[in-house]
Amino acid sequence: MTLKLYENNSYIKEFTATVLSIEASGENFEVILDQTAFFPEGGGQATDKGEINGIAVLDVQEKGDTVVHTLAQPLEIGKTVNGKIDWPLRFLRMQNHCAEHILSGVIHKMFGYNNVGFHMNDSLITFDVDGPLTAEDIEKVECEANKAVFQNAKISVSYPTAEEFAQMDCRSKIELVDGVRLITVEGFDTCVCCAPHPATAGEIGLIKIVNFCAFKGGTRIEMVAGVLALSDYSYLHNTAKAIMKQLSSKREEIAVQVQKLGDDLAAARSEIKALNEKLAAASLKTELIGNTLVGFTKDADFNALRNIANGRLSEAEYIALFAETNDGYNYLVATAAGDARGIVKALNERFSGKGGGRPDCVQGKIAKAEEQNLIDIFQNR
Numbered sequence: 001m002t003l004k005l006y007e008n009n010s011y012i013k014e015f016t017a018t019v020l021s022i023e024a025s026g027e028n029f030e031v032i033l034d035q036t037a038f039f040p041e042g043g044g045q046a047t048d049k050g051e052i053n054g055i056a057v058l059d060v061q062e063k064g065d066t067v068v069h070t071l072a073q074p075l076e077i078g079k080t081v082n083g084k085i086d087w088p089l090r091f092l093r094m095q096n097h098c099a100e101h102i103l104s105g106v107i108h109k110m111f112g113y114n115n116v117g118f119h120m121n122d123s124l125i126t127f128d129v130d131g132p133l134t135a136e137d138i139e140k141v142e143c144e145a146n147k148a149v150f151q152n153a154k155i156s157v158s159y160p161t162a163e164e165f166a167q168m169d170c171r172s173k174i175e176l177v178d179g180v181r182l183i184t185v186e187g188f189d190t191c192v193c194c195a196p197h198p199a200t201a202g203e204i205g206l207i208k209i210v211n212f213c214a215f216k217g218g219t220r221i222e223m224v225a226g227v228l229a230l231s232d233y234s235y236l237h238n239t240a241k242a243i244m245k246q247l248s249s250k251r252e253e254i255a256v257q258v259q260k261l262g263d264d265l266a267a268a269r270s271e272i273k274a275l276n277e278k279l280a281a282a283s284l285k286t287e288l289i290g291n292t293l294v295g296f297t298k299d300a301d302f303n304a305l306r307n308i309a310n311g312r313l314s315e316a317e318y319i320a321l322f323a324e325t326n327d328g329y330n331y332l333v334a335t336a337a338g339d340a341r342g343i344v345k346a347l348n349e350r351f352s353g354k355g356g357g358r359p360d361c362v363q364g365k366i367a368k369a370e371e372q373n374l375i376d377i378f379q380n381r
């Protein structure tokens with residue numbers, strides 16, 4: 001049996017213990033100690049990292065009433081060893097896991113929704129509740145959850161009897177049995193959980209909901225707290241400062257300025273497009289060949305070609321336009337009453353092209369060719 005030091009004291013960063021057993025497991029060794037502060041994964045929180053006698057702990061798992069540590073090197077049975085957990089990582093997880101309890105408790109109190117999914121990694125916490133929430137609701141929930149932090153609400157661990165448990169206002173719906181481990185954030189939440197939590201909510205620091213969306217009839221919420229909230233704030237602050245510098249703008253004005261830039265860009269693009277069309281039309285060289293007005297220009301897109309062709313449909317039965325590009329031509333053949341598909345077939349076959357369309361308008365791309373060779377297609381129709 002292993003005494004689980006983390007269950008009643010979340011703050012043990014270093015401890016001594018006696019090695020009870022060692023078993024080889026593949027290339028590694030499974031070590032059982034008489035006591036440990038290493039939290040095996042549970043309640044959605046990952047396994048603690050750290051070292052024992054300077055040897056990295058690769059994994060920690062609970063097996064019955066023992067906790068098994070996986071190490072890359074063996075220890076000696078009966079010896080006293082020194083364990084040291086990766087405290088900054090554990091504290092980050094404690095802050096964020098507990099913040100998730102508080103948010104879930106607040107949502108349960110305000111809306112009656114249950115937490116139906118929870119996932120945490122070391123940069124983001126995601127959880128799902130079984131009801132819809134609006135942006136306004138999310139703001140209220142976040143504000144209420146942070147009250148627990150500002151009021152430095154006490155956080156306690158208890159093991160009530162089944163009878164006591166039945167009387168308690170607990171968010172977790174589990175069987176009424178003696179000695180379940182309850183985590184209570186005074187005034188905000190009571191929930192069954194096996195993970196280590198801080199002793200007061202003030203240690204959690206800021207609780208920030210960074211995203212939410214409708215998910216399976218409920219709501220998926222992404223949040224960060226404490227250390228993660230600080231690094232998120234720093235990242236966003238630095239990003240905002242960089243944008244402010246680029247725009248020579250005050251922070252209150254950056255959203256408006258960026259919107260204006262977007263509008264200006266859209267207007268400039270549309271102007272460039274119109275100018276390109278004009279340029280393509282102005283540089284167009286045309287020649288009437290049989291029933292087809294054949295034209296050559298440069299760098300015009302299909303829209304531009306279509307607009308030019310539409311304006312000249314009365315001049316011939318077919319309008320065939322070619323716009324030179326880096327690797328060949330964009331082409332478009334339009335007709336008011338005929339069927340342009342025969343022309344496109346001949347063009348594609350002769351000049352390794354691709355394209356198609358409706359009888360009144362076909363378009364495509366062909367490989368580089370001499371203008372005269374293209375003209376021949378129409379001469380020989």
Ligand SMILES: [Zn+2]
Nearest residue numbers: 043193194195
């Ligand atoms: Zn929990």
